[in-house]
Each structure stands twice: as C-alpha cells, then as structure tokens.
Amino acid sequence: MIGVLGFWKLPVFRDPTVSRLLRLVIPMGIALVFFLALYLSRPYPEFLVLLGLITAYLLPPAGKESVIPIGIGLGEPWWLIGASTLVMDLCCSLFIALNLDLALRIPIIGGVIGRFMEGGRGYLDARPWLERFSYAGLILFVIIPFQGSGGVNATILGRILGFGIGGAVGCVLVGSAVSSFGIALGAGALLHLFRHDPVWCAAVVAAAALLLGVAWCVWRRIAPSP
DSSP: OTTGGGGGGSGGGGSHHHHHHHHHHHHHHHHHHHHHHHHHHSOHHHHHHHHHHHHHHHSTTOOHHHHHHHHHHTTOOHHHHHHHHHHHHHHHHHHHHHOHHHHTTSTTHHHHHHHHHHHHHHHHHHOHHHHHSHHHHHHHHHHSSSSSSHHHHHHHHHHHTTOOHHHHHHHHHHHHHHHHHHHHHHHHHHHHHHHHOHHHHHHHHHHHHHHHHHHHHHHHHHSOOO
C-alpha cells in the first residue's frame, strides 16, 4: 500500500511548478470524482443529503460517530455513508501530506495546524506508547472517534513521528476504513434491532454510550489535543 502511495516520487514531480499543481489537483480531483459519481448514481434529493452529511463531517466537532448513524437513520446505505467518510479522510490526508507547507499559510486553518504541530512533539514525549507502537499507534489514533475528520490530525501527527507521506496516508486509509465501516455496520445493526425490539436497542445504546464515555475519558488523558 505504501509503495502505491509513493506516486509523488515519479519523474513528473521533479519540476516544482508541475509538482505543486499535481499536489493540489490529486486530492481535490479524487473528491470531485467521488462527488460526481454520487451525483450521477443517486437521486438528486439523496445527493443533497449526502453532500450535507459530508460537509458536516468536515466541519468540527462532527465526527463519524454522529454523521454515520444520522446518515443511516435517514435511509442511506451503510456502505455508502461509510465510503463517503473514508474518501473524505483520504482526500484530507493527501492534501495535508502533499501540501503541508501551503496549508500552514491558509488563514485560520494554518494557525490551527501550526499550534497542533507545536504541541504535538511535547505530547508525544509525554506519551511514548504512541511512538513505540509506530504505525499501529497512528492507525489507532484514526480509529478512535470524536476527532472530526481524522485524516488531517493523523497525517500531521504521522509527519511529526517521522513517517513518510506514504506511511502517514496509509495509516489514515487503514484506520478510516476500520472506523468508517465498523461504525456504519454497528449503526445499521442497531437500527435493525430498534425496528424489532426497541427495549433491547435502548439497552444496547446505553451500554455503548457508557463504554464510549469511558473510552473518551481515557483518550483525553493519552491523546494529543487538536
């Protein structure tokens, strides 16, 4: 996977102007192709719903744990809403990995990224387990919910850890696939259970909320702040 993600090492990227153009076009192009596929394959009202959900996902504090269940509740197929968050994570990760220098100059966003980078090294020093687990630790960082679009923060953290572009983006891709489709399958199963037995569904949701609350408290102690 990492080898496939090393396309920026091709000779065409040696020219600075062409390289910058391609670094911008590739992640944006993937997103545009995905949106075009949605537009052509889904009814227009459904396309607008998906567009709204994706926009909400890209704007903090919304994350997979809220956007995916809402999408499934609105009738979207679990695999489609899961694929949507996965593609957005990939596009965000590629954009940051290939254009970090440019992203730092974007008003507001650049300041947030800069503060995250400044504090990231200190957090890693205080939490050596993340560096010790290397790729697995970064994948876990993407899987844990409550982060909004995990592709951005995880890619920056991967670069701080010394990962190459392929390594950072690859971790985001694996972690996002696990979390996106895992949450989508879980939300779909809960919706099915609710339709057949609301009482059992309520009990399962309460137990899941308790576990997520505990996981969130633990994660607040060990994870870097955005």
